[in-house]
Amino acid sequence: LTAMADQQQQFYILLGNLMSPDNNVRKQAEETYDTILGQNKVTFLLQAIRDASAAEEVKQMGAVLLRRLLSSSFEEIYPGLTLEMQTVIKTELLTSIQQETSPNIRKKVCDIAAELTRNLIDDDGNNQWPEVLKFLFDSVNSDIMPWLGRALSTESPKKFHDKVISALLQTMEDQSNPRVQAHAAAALINFTEDCPKSLLIPYLDSLVQHLHVIMVAKLQELIQKGTKLVLEQVVTSIASVADTAEEKFVPYYDLFMPSLKHIVENGVQKELRLLRGKTIECISLIGLAVGKEKFMPDASAVMQLLLKTQTDFNDLEDDDPQISYMISAWARMCKILGKEFQQYLPVVMGPLMKTASIKPEVALLDTQDMENISEDDGWEFVNLGDQQSFGIKTAGLEEKATACQMLVCYAKELKEGFVEYTEQVVKLMARWRFLNCGSRVRVAAAESMPLLLECARVRGPEYLTQMWHFMCDALIKAIGTEPDSDVLSEIMHSFAKCIELMGDGCLNNEHFEELGGILKGKLEEHFKNQELRQTKRQDEDYDEEVEESLQDEDENDVYILTKVSDVLHSVFSSYKEKVLPWFEQLLQLIVQLICPTRPWADRQWGLCIFDDVVEHCSPASFKYAEYFLRPMLQSLCDTSSEVRQAAAYGVGVMAQYGGETYRPFCTEAIPLLVRVIQAADSRAKENVNATENCISAVGKVMRFRPECVNVNEILPHWLSWLPLNEDKEEAVHTFDFLCDLIESNNPIVLGLDNANLPKIFLIIADGVANESIKSEDACSKRLANVVRQVQVSAGLWTQCVSTLNETQQKAIKDLLNTA
Structure with missing residues (x-):
């Protein structure tokens, strides 16, 4: 025993060394750790987690390593352990979850147990650790409930869901222990939120009937004894099931709505505020799930209940939980009622603006102050560099963020119906571009801008331009100063949408100058960050974990690059070739993106930017041809499908918009495009979008530059490649060309x-069935006419329709009815 204790102590020292800032110490510790046998490793790690006297960081490291061991080496280690040892692991983990006092360690142990649970469910759904389910449902430790949803939902085999759901429902019916009932209901919420609709539907009937029985019983209990804990959870469970089941919930609507309305009507006491808020949420989620037609008979009564609560809003205390539920419920009602919701805006907007205008507490902190405040104390931090951080007190921020998102929702749903409020909302939102309001608020502020412009359109161009000028400065400043890349990408995306909406002339010289400097800075930073990541890969402490965080940084960087491309796209599409002199300050950086040595994402987005130059600035674009034409043609056969797609799209726009000067390149591109299309795996999932862009490009060359290609030779092949099912935008181009060919009685297309x-019927039917042809597309009318002409000849009609399956025949019928 003494020897074991000594070994364990040495193992603790080893765990400590694995966290050492000294590279040599850490490297040596890693090498020693790798030599320990699997079974011993598991024993030592378990002991480290369970040892009350061990330092927290040692326990934490032990938990991280054990989870990693079970996720990466389960098959090599676990089956080789003795049965006794396997039982010890299971027992020790469950005991640790119950007895561990540190929430941080307990969460990590929950993650280990989740990993083990997943590994111990076989393909048939048999659970080789039945005790874990019993433990979960017997436990009244709510910390582990979120884990249940995560561990037991989408990753588990279907057969296992049956066991989980029946176990949860059984536990929820345990009237003798309300705490356990409430936790089982909480687990059911986690489960249904993570469970895809298709997996939930088979259990829907059983689930709903049980939930109804429990709700009725708990409603009685509330009336008789005043207990509400389980009822709160059950109401949320019902909301979650409806939210996932959507229209499949229609048959159960009448089972629940009367009781839910009863709770909102009568649950007016202060202690029932949370229950009432959750019930309001549940009613609005059910309404959204079942749709307007089913919900309409109750809509008016529900609106009156909400209005009554809203009228009493001023009497609600600031911390009343009903406030945030009300705000979200109004927005859902707006989605359900559409334009009919406009009449309620005067009542809704006052409290909503009040909540959206909350000014949070903020502080500028240096790194030392930061050490005394953690995010758990209710602060959100943004790193400003130079040893400084900006802190925002999160109390009230959640409600503020929700309110701002609801304003976005009203603008989106009501459009011109929201025009009365656009000015005050724009002023409010423009203020929130600054850091002192939390990231969700800044995202909502950005998202609202293009939507508010659409609302304002109805008041004419002068009003619209005034509003845009107010927004434009705010957005450009925000792009230049926003430190959070997730928020920055939203701001850039919204800015691009605004420019597309406003069109030519919307940016003045100062705007262009400021924007040019910012975009140049973003591109230079992109290259600098990539170099820094390459340097980090050469470091001696580089390992899998470092690589993971470098990959995350890389994805963030590429996402910002896509937004630079969005902004340039909107500028080119609005200003055309007039903007080229301004663009030249960025030209060399874009050329750098498409160098063959750059990562594929750089080349993809670099080519997309040149695609826009060709599409929107032709034929003036040809003066830059020396920079992009060769790389574009070479990229047609690139190993990356994303790069191939961007290059193929480029060839298509050269043919369509490029003019005479691009003729030789269109000729040169055809055999390269055909090679990609005819490759054996061209229709594989990862290749299909690139292939469809190649097919569309071949069509565009034949249509707009027929002198560049032997049309008669290529046309039969092109026809055999149709329809395009994935890229809907390119599909429309191919159908337009197909209509041209049919209407001109092209003998090759129609055949002898x-x-x-x-x-051709087959191509049209598949196009309609896959929604590649939509009724609003101009080509749908032309295609419907083709079908009608065939209808006149009974023999020909029978011949064409007889080859179609049921879905395809329905598609042809739909086309005739809608176009």
Whole structure:
């Protein structure tokens, strides 16, 4: 025993050394750790987690390593352990969850147990650790409930769901222990939120009937004894099930709505505020799930209940939980009622603006102050560099963020119906571009801008321009100063949408100058960050974990690059070739993106930017051809499908918009495009979008530059490649060209004695069925006319329709009815 204790102590020292800032010490510790046998490793790690006297960081390291061991080496280690040892692991983990006092360690142990649970469910859904379910449902430790949803939902085999759901429902019916009932209901919420609709539907009937029985019983209990804990959870469970089941919840609507309305009507006492808030949420989620038609008979009564609560809003205390539930419920009602919701805006907007205008407490802190305040104390931090951070007190921030998102929702749903409020909302939102309001608020502020412009359109161009000028300065400043990359990408995306909405002339010289400097800075930073990451890969402490965080940084950087591309796209599409002199300050940086040595994402987005130059600035774009034409043609056969797609799209726009000067390149591109299309795996999931862009590009060359290609030779092949099912935008181009060919009675397309018509019907039917042809597209009317002309000849009609399956026949019928 003494020897074991000594070994364990040495193991603790080893765990400490694994966290050492000294590279040599850490490297040596890693090498020693790798030599310990699997079974011993598991024993030592378990002991470290369970040892009350061990330092917290040692326990934490032990938990991280054990989870890693079970996720990466389960098959090599676990089956080789003795049965006794396997039982010890299971027992020790469950005991640790119950007895561990540190929430941080307990969460980490929950993660280990989740990992083990997943590994111990076989493909048939048999759970080789039944005790874990019993433990979860018997436990009244709510910390582990979120884990249940995560561990037992989408990753588990279907058969296992049956066991989980029946176990949860059984536990919820345990009237003798309300705490356990409430936790089982909480677990059910986690489960249904993570469970895809298709997996939930088979259990829906059983689930709903049980929930109804429990709700009725708990409603009685509330009336008789005043207990509400389980009822609160059950109401949220019902909301969660409806939210996932959507229209499949319609048959159960009448089962729940009367009781839910009863709770809102009568649950007016102060201690029932949370229950009432959750019930309001539940009613609005059910309404959204079942749709307007089913919900309408109750909509008016529900609106009156909400209005009554809203009228009493001024009497609600600031911390009343009903406030945030009300704000979200109004927005859902707006989605359900659409334009009919406009009449309620005067009542809704006052409290909403009041909540959205909350000014949070803020502080500028240096790194030393930061050490005394943690995010758990209710602060959110933004790192400003130079040893400084900006702190925002999160109390009230959640409600503020929700309120701002609801304003976005009203603008989106009501459009011109929201025009009365656009000015005050714009002023409010423009203020929130600053750091002192939390990231969710800044995202909502950015998202609202293009939507508010659409609302304001109804008041004419002068009003719209005034509003835009107010927004434009705010957005450009925000792009230049926003430190959070997630928020920055939203701001850039919204700015691009605004420019597309406002069009030519919306930016003045100062705007262009400021924007040019910012975009140049973003691109230079992109290259600098990539170099820094390469340097970090050469460091001696580089390992898998470092690589993981470098990959995350890389994804963030590329996402910002996509937004730079969005902004340039909107500028080119609005200003055309007039903007080229301004663009030249960025030209060399974009050329750098498409160098063959750059990562594929750089080359993809660099080519997309040149695609826009060709599409929107032709034929003036040809003066930059020396920079991008060769790389674009070479990229047609690139190993990355994303790069191939961007290059193929470029060839298509050269043919369509480029003019005479691009003719030789269109000719040169055709055999390269055909090679990609005819490759054996061209229709594989990862390749199909690139392939469809190639097919569309071949079509555009034949249509707009027929002198560049032997149309008669290529046309039969092109027809055999149709329809395009994935890239809906390119599909429209191919159908437009197909209509041209049919309407001009092209003999190759129609075939001898119209022999190809059944094939054409098949292409049209598949296009409609896959929604590649939509009723609002101009080509849908032209295609419907083709079908009607065939209808006149009974023999030909029968011949064409007989080759179609049921779905395809329905698609043809739909086309005739809608176009």
